[in-house]
Amino acid sequence: MEIFVKALPVEEIIESLSKQLNTPIQRDGGELIIDLPEKWGKGFIRGTSFNWGIGVIEYNVTFFKDVEIHFTINQTHPLKFIFCSEGRVRHGFEENDDVHNIDTYQNVIVSSSGHNGHVLLFKANETSHVFSLEIIREEFNQRKNFDYKDMDPQLQRLFQDNNAEELFFYQGNYSIQAADIVESIAHKEHTGFLRLIFLEAKVYEMLAKQISQFTDDQQNGHKAILLRRSDVEKVKNAVEIINRDLNQNYSVDHLAKEVGTNVNKLQEGFKYMFDLTVNKYIQQVKLEAAKELLTESDHNISQIVGQIGLNNRSYFSKIFKEKYGVSPKYFLNHKFPDSENNGDSEED
Structure with missing residues (x-):
């Protein structure tokens, strides 16, 4: 099943979807929301836009039939940053036959060329949770962007391409930090005015993370630092x-x-x-194991130190006391009052 909707701005996309699906629009401050009619599926689509031509659309849907949403308009189409947090969605360009799967925790940056549009394809009975940042570059470039200083040259050209002279496609696995932002947007902690300013802040935060991620992906494996x-x-x-x-x-x-x-x-x-750092985590695990052994076994301190891979008993006593507030000897004697006669006579 094909649906043809406007491509910009976000409010007109939601309005077009409302008409095509024959379902009313709900409004929460500046955010527009439509629920899927029962004959179409389950879920909702919502979105809003902000100053300087940037907006966001969230699709949380399970369609009962295969659905293709065609974004058509006789103008330059927005630059899109698309994230899939559940299920999958497919993306295609109207100008060619290439279709790309966007699976869970994957993202794409896409720009069609000229007035060619985009297509989002949803498979029947598959739940998909998808976010799309929509940037109208001609408007976005009127804000103070400082010539996109320090941005990757490819992205500089992409953002400055007001007339969409070049087709662009990038796909990656988005970072854990970006996943946290997506989750916070979906959670809808606020309503009305607070929801609107919260969304705007998160949209820009997500954009910053995506730009950082693109740069990170251009590095080789030894230099990449973003966590996926x-x-x-x-x-x-x-x-x-x-x-x-x-x-x-x-x-x-x-x-x-x-x-x-x-x-x-x-x-x-x-x-x-x-x-924790890796070494601090290792230290914590060893100390927790030592505490358990001191509590539940009849091993003396020297034996326990050896079992957790530490050769220096004094160092063990130092870090044990830092964590638990008492020395291992005191801890052992407190748990087992007769342990002073257990043959472990060294002082701690």
Whole structure:
């Protein structure tokens, strides 16, 4: 099933969809929302635009039939930043037969050439959650952009291409930070005026993240630093390695190589997931294991120090006290009052 709608601005896109789907528009401040009619599917489409020709559309839909939304207008089409946070959507250009799948956690930057339009394709009975930043470059370039200083040259040309002289397509896996922004937009914590200014702030934050990500993707694997969903899996793999044998003292470089990433991304991943560096995480795991052994086993402190891969008992005592506020000896004696006679006579 094909739907033909206007391509700009966002409000006219929503109005066109409302007419094509024969469903009313709800308004919350400056945000326009339509619910899919029961015969079409489930879900909603909502969006709004701001000054300087930038806007956002959110599709949270499950169509009952294959649906193609054609964006048509006899003008230059917007520059689009499209993100898929659930399911998938396909994107095509009217000017050629190329169709690209945008899967969960993937994103694209697309610009058609001339007055050629775009097509979004949704498969029947597949839930898709998609966000599209829409930028009317002729308007956007009237704001103070400072000649896009320090931006990647490809993106400079793309943003300054008011007449869409060149077709452009880029695809990547968007960063964890970008995923957090998408989630906050979808959550709809605010309504009315607060929702509007919140959305505008998040749209610009998302745009900044996307530009940073594009630049990051131009780097080789050793220099890229932005964290993607696939990188989170690698952090989880590193955690498994660390916990598998606490007697080992893995370097950050070794762990990065073992899980197939670079040191920067591994550190960023541990910071994101645990708010700790890799080494601090390893230290914390070893200390928690030591505390458990002190509580539940009959091993003395020297034995426990060896089991967690530390050779220096004094250092162990120092970091244990920093974390738990008491020395290992005090902790052991507190848990087991008779442990002073357990043969572990060293002072801590």
